[in-house]
Amino acid sequence: MSDQARIRILTVDDHPLMREGIAAMIRSQADMLLVAQAADGDGAIQRFREHQPDVTLMDVRLPDRSGIDAMIAIRSEFPEARIVMLTTFEGDAEIQRALRAGARGYMLKSMPPGELLAGIREVHAGRKRIPPEVAAQLAEHMGEEALTARELGVLKEVAAGNRNRDIADRLFITEETVKVHVKHIMEKLGAKDRTEAVAIALRRGIIQL
Amino acid sequence: MSDQARIRILTVDDHPLMREGIAAMIRSQADMLLVAQAADGDGAIQRFREHQPDVTLMDVRLPDRSGIDAMIAIRSEFPEARIVMLTTFEGDAEIQRALRAGARGYMLKSMPPGELLAGIREVHAGRKRIPPEVAAQLAEHMGEEALTARELGVLKEVAAGNRNRDIADRLFITEETVKVHVKHIMEKLGAKDRTEAVAIALRRGIIQL
DNA sequence: GCCGGCATACCACGATCGTGGTAGCCTTAC
DNA sequence: GTAAGGCTACCACGATCGTGGTATGCCGGC
Numbered sequence: 001m002s003d004q005a006r007i008r009i010l011t012v013d014d015h016p017l018m019r020e021g022i023a024a025m026i027r028s029q030a031d032m033l034l035v036a037q038a039a040d041g042d043g044a045i046q047r048f049r050e051h052q053p054d055v056t057l058m059d060v061r062l063p064d065r066s067g068i069d070a071m072i073a074i075r076s077e078f079p080e081a082r083i084v085m086l087t088t089f090e091g092d093a094e095i096q097r098a099l100r101a102g103a104r105g106y107m108l109k110s111m112p113p114g115e116l117l118a119g120i121r122e123v124h125a126g127r128k129r130i131p132p133e134v135a136a137q138l139a140e141h142m143g144e145e146a147l148t149a150r151e152l153g154v155l156k157e158v159a160a161g162n163r164n165r166d167i168a169d170r171l172f173i174t175e176e177t178v179k180v181h182v183k184h185i186m187e188k189l190g191a192k193d194r195t196e197a198v199a200i201a202l203r204r205g206i207i208q209l
Numbered sequence: 210m211s212d213q214a215r216i217r218i219l220t221v222d223d224h225p226l227m228r229e230g231i232a233a234m235i236r237s238q239a240d241m242l243l244v245a246q247a248a249d250g251d252g253a254i255q256r257f258r259e260h261q262p263d264v265t266l267m268d269v270r271l272p273d274r275s276g277i278d279a280m281i282a283i284r285s286e287f288p289e290a291r292i293v294m295l296t297t298f299e300g301d302a303e304i305q306r307a308l309r310a311g312a313r314g315y316m317l318k319s320m321p322p323g324e325l326l327a328g329i330r331e332v333h334a335g336r337k338r339i340p341p342e343v344a345a346q347l348a349e350h351m352g353e354e355a356l357t358a359r360e361l362g363v364l365k366e367v368a369a370g371n372r373n374r375d376i377a378d379r380l381f382i383t384e385e386t387v388k389v390h391v392k393h394i395m396e397k398l399g400a401k402d403r404t405e406a407v408a409i410a411l412r413r414g415i416i417q418l
Numbered sequence: 419g420c421c422g423g424c425a426t427a428c429c430a431c432g433a434t435c436g437t438g439g440t441a442g443c444c445t446t447a448c
Numbered sequence: 449g450t451a452a453g454g455c456t457a458c459c460a461c462g463a464t465c466g467t468g469g470t471a472t473g474c475c476g477g478c
Contacts, residue, residue, distance in 0.1 A: 015318040021230030161405020195404040196370020
């Protein structure tokens with residue numbers, strides 16, 4: 001197949017071994033061409049500008065910034081960019097953020113290569129690719145109210161072990177207001193107390209440590 | 210180089226892409242030979258029995274059991290097994306457990322391939338390989354008292370959002386005793402409250418969600 | 419313009435947590 | 449066999465948390 005007809009691919013991952021694994025998978029496909037690789041978000045943006053690949057495989061966790069942020073940066077410049085998030089496994093919050101930010105696919109590194117390749121072709125053809133196990137994760141918490149920006153800020157403070165009183169000082173609000181936020185957080189996450197709220201938020205990828 | 214003289218290697222990782230990346234790295238080395246691969250702990254044990262490799266590269270997180278448990282199982286049968294843990298990144302607790310259980314090396318997937326290969330040769334030669342960044346993690350909490358088995362059990366219950374009263378019922382002890390354990394946990398981890406204790410324990414790999 | 423959601427604030431009360439001290443029992447180590 | 453560490457238990461008290469209700473100002477959507 002001529003290089004012009006092939007699916008031109010950019011991979012972004014900070015693990016050299018993983019990059020090599022992806023590269024090997026793509027090299028084995030006659031209809032695909034690996035045009036560039038990047039190890040972090042900034043590199044991803046630069047490589048994208050240089051090569052404008054048909055499909056980009058982006059790791060969610062990167063050293064300098066989130067892969068989702070890198071995707072947002074790329075898509076603000078190239079709105080038609082077809083980007084597939086590739087991750088070991090995150091909670092539904094990461095998936096939601098990625099799709100909301102315009103990801104065309106969300107695949108797991110634990111999936112068999114055949115699945116991944118099919119996903120790349122699917123996305124290249126202009127369709128989306130959300131495998132069943134990912135969709136299930138997403139469906140799990142569909143319809144539930146999302147945390148507001150303020151609640152998220154409070155939750156991060158709670159996760160740091162701060163008391164309501166301290167959180168109030170840090171956010172320049174009263175302790176009573178903090179309590180209201182904490183109460184809402186626990187309601188939305190279905191937690192019995194603040195500790196479980198933090199555990200659930202971590203498991204779902206709503207916050208990171 | 211003859212196959213007999215080569216370093217015979219077994220890789221264990223549940224991500225096909227990562228396995229492929231490792232395989233590619235090893236194949237590029239004249240003095241190494243990839244004799245088998247496994248995707249989970251049980252497979253690792255079976256492959257080890259069949260091939261008795263010189264060096265085993267073992268992922269810490271596996272679908273069926275911890276890579277450390279798999280290593281313990283292998284080493285109970287083959288005490289001389291030279292096993293290198295390979296992980297994306299975990300806290301010091303994982304590193305400690307792995308080394309205590311007899312791992313000969315602890316390497317990160319983010320390390321350049323040259324480092325990994327050097328580590329494999331080092332371990333094959335009978336030495337240990339703990340890269341500086343891993344050693345630093347380990348040193349960070351050296352000398353600090355480790356949690357006891359009971360404290361660990363209580364901590365897991367705390368992370369699940371249980372109240373002291375409920376934990377007492379679940380562990381068949383009194384609430385007062387639970388309080389003592391929680392107090393000790395917070396002291397040892399340097400946490401201001403139970404929530405921070407859970408956050409710290411998760412970050413350090415002492416517990417998982 | 420009105421409504422709903424969000425963030426803010428205050429009050430009061432019961433539940434839960436964290437701290438201090440004391441102490442018995444058991445196992446392991448020296 | 450004695451010491452040390454770990455697990456258990458009880459008491460008391462102050463700090464903090466979680467819950468209920470009420471209320472104000474703001475903003476974006478219908």
